[in-house]
Amino acid sequence: MEVVVLRKARNEDLDELYLIDKACFPQHHFSKYFIRLLLEYPSSIAIVALSSNRIVGFTIGVIEEENEGRIYTLGVLPDFRGRGIGRLLLEKLEEELAMLGIEKCCLEVMEGNTPALQLYSKMGYRKVGVIKRYYGNRDGIVMEKALKHLGTV
Numbered sequence: 001m002e003v004v005v006l007r008k009a010r011n012e013d014l015d016e017l018y019l020i021d022k023a024c025f026p027q028h029h030f031s032k033y034f035i036r037l038l039l040e041y042p043s044s045i046a047i048v049a050l051s052s053n054r055i056v057g058f059t060i061g062v063i064e065e066e067n068e069g070r071i072y073t074l075g076v077l078p079d080f081r082g083r084g085i086g087r088l089l090l091e092k093l094e095e096e097l098a099m100l101g102i103e104k105c106c107l108e109v110m111e112g113n114t115p116a117l118q119l120y121s122k123m124g125y126r127k128v129g130v131i132k133r134y135y136g137n138r139d140g141i142v143m144e145k146a147l148k149h150l151g152t153v
């Protein structure tokens with residue numbers, strides 16, 4: 001049985017995260033410099049998924065103005081898709097945000113990205129807007145979700 005382990009990303013994961021981002025977003029991946037900035041940013045939460053000690057997916061969220069979480073990236077290597085890893089990463093990121101008292105999480109996803117749109121809908125995100133040509137000549141769908149309160153009891 002495959003065991004997937006989640007942990008916080010570390011600075012030394014940078015090279016692997018860059019390669020995964022490139023594999024997931026061939027046309028519009030982040031630069032290594034930008035991923036490093038995200039990892040070092042005090043308000044970011046970066047989580048990796050490991051299978052047999054290898055990073056196979058990751059997500060990075062940032063707490064932005066008005067105490068809102070925003071998902072900057074979520075990707076799973078092609079060979080490891082369809083096994084629940086994307087959902088696990090998203091659930092963990094939401095949990096971390098909620099633990100910090102964040103009540104809303106938002107994201108942009110490219111129109112026509114069915115796997116991601118399905119994943120987010122299934123996880124309770126709803127479409128709240130469209131940004132024309134956000135991804136070059138493709139529109140970005142803006143989605144958001146109210147997070148469950150996980151603060152003090």
Ligand SMILES: CC(C)(COP(=O)(O)OP(=O)(O)OC[C@H]1O[C@@H](n2cnc3c(N)ncnc32)[C@H](O)[C@@H]1OP(=O)(O)O)[C@@H](O)C(=O)NCCC(=O)NCCS
Nearest residue numbers: 024074075076081082083084085086087109115116118119
């Ligand atoms: C989107 C992505 C992260 C999903 O990761 P994953 O590990 O394959 O997803 P999971 O196995 O956790 O699937 C969870 C749900 O997502 C949806 N989903 C995943 N892959 C899908 C596909 N190919 N077609 C339709 N729905 C899909 C399903 O609703 C699925 O639930 P189910 O298994 O009960 O049907 C992955 O496809 C990926 O890395 N894509 C490239 C990068 C990207 O587009 N990221 C999102 C940017 S906003």
